[in-house]
Amino acid sequence: MSAQKIIPPEERDLKNRISLRTTVVNSLTMAYRSLLLIRRTPQQLFDVTIQPILFTGMFAFLFGGAISGSVQGYLPIIIPGILATTALTASIATGVQLREDMDKGVFNRFKSMPIARIAPLMGPLLADLVRYAIATGLTFGIGYLLGFRWANSLAVLTAAILVIYAAWCVGWIFAFLGTVAPTTQVVSGISNAILFPLAFLSGAFVPTKTLPSWLQDFVNINPLTYIVSAVRQLLNQGTIGNDFWLSIVGSAAVVVIFVPLTLRFYMRKA
């Protein structure tokens, strides 16, 4: 410790508000922390590496013949489906990891530090962008290897951004769950209960017109269906339609609702 005296409190210029710049810097630091943690435990990346590889191959060969007559013919249906469901699964891990993280002692330090309240939440979610990107990239890669050819490269890029964006937004629902649920088991239990109907009762794996009409009704209100349709249209026709804009707006709505909710419950526990 230097012998120099610290500045007395009354001579400091103190503000009771956190500037936007500090909020951004704090969040990025927290994202850096999350990335370091991911590097330390690469097992955290299992869901975004194994799942896209396994699911794409498995579904393509399992259902390709039955649904579309050939693996080749099924790829335009299944690749967008796998993209969206993998991203959804990855965003569920957000909630579980956040719960785990919040139970650590280090969160107590964050709470007493002069940092933006949202930063400890924002950090892991920003770092998750990397996970979504890995999942998306791998799915496209496997799809290409199996023979899937998309409309054009701009369409692929747009589709990838849409999926990552939507996953990030939806991730806030699970971040909220992570904040309110008492244990990680509860978080993953509830999340899986949401995941399965959402993933499978959608247009992700099968053409919706093959479904009984009551199920079609559910599928048509399932938000995942819109994302999958938007991605399909992009990859197969190279165009942007209503589904694309609905996905953008719907995802944004999730953020608008769940960010304040999450923050509120996080602060209450703080």
Add this chain to the structure above:
Amino acid sequence: MLQGLETQDSNYDKKNTAFAAETRDLVKVYGQNRAVDNVNLSIPNGGIYALLGPNGAGKTTIINMLATLIKPDGGSAKIFGHDVRTETHVVRQLISVTGQSAAVDEKLSGYENLTIFGLLLGLSRSAANRRAKELLEQFELADSANKTLEKYSGGMRRKLDLAASLIVQAPLIFLDEPTTGLDPRTRIQMWNIIKRLVKTGSTILLTTQYLEEADQLADRVAVIDHGHVVAEDTPHKLKAAIGKATLRLELASEKDLNETMRITEKMLGTKPSNPEPALVTAPMANPDSVTDLLIALREGSIRLAAVSVLEPTLDEVFLALTGTPKLEGVGQ
């Protein structure tokens, strides 16, 4: 809307920096349990202030309220004149907290931990790196800088935790049982660090169950029991309130006992007792008279094996104040 209150209480509401922390009728209730019950504390700016009490007395709850970690259910608390409820961000810029369990990332290295906290506190990348290295040196953790904390011992973790609280030295530093579970050597290190922090202008508020610790370190002590402040004073005065120091003379030979008793009574003017055959103890009102006593003993050719002065322990203080027989976890 609080206008009336403010004018009425203007002294209190002014940025009164004479007190590092001030609480008024502070209350925290958990269910039926009033964990903190109308606590009034005025912790002076500068020096070391100790909250002394057994487990569950409410010490940590008080710290957590002062550190903006939990909200009070009643009363008010100010840090350098800033309200912990309404000016939370200002308060957080003036404090640092080291809790009972290490608040650091287990999966990251010591160096990474300190760097991240430094960045969060607004240091630049290079400044954060530099400060992390400095602190690791200072806390003798440089050899383990790049190991993850899972490989640290309990004591090393506590040291890193304290280092993390000192990246930017805060004017008010909370230390919740800073030495509980530390080996004696690390404990002394911790004490020295605490004393240095005070020298450079910080106020320390620490909690402890160790009476010796409060006695050794603190300028003032508040004795806490069942959410109440049962006494508040300097350690010296608290002890004085309980009793005087005791002079203890161990004789080289039992046969000098009667003569020693006689001389002691004459020189000190109080009645000595002999709990053991070669031991004489006497309440010591005036330290000066001890010199005379020792000279008299020398002249009487009485040889002493040992001389010591027993101060009343804070343990006795606690007993006298609360009527609770013994504190949990007290050393000795």
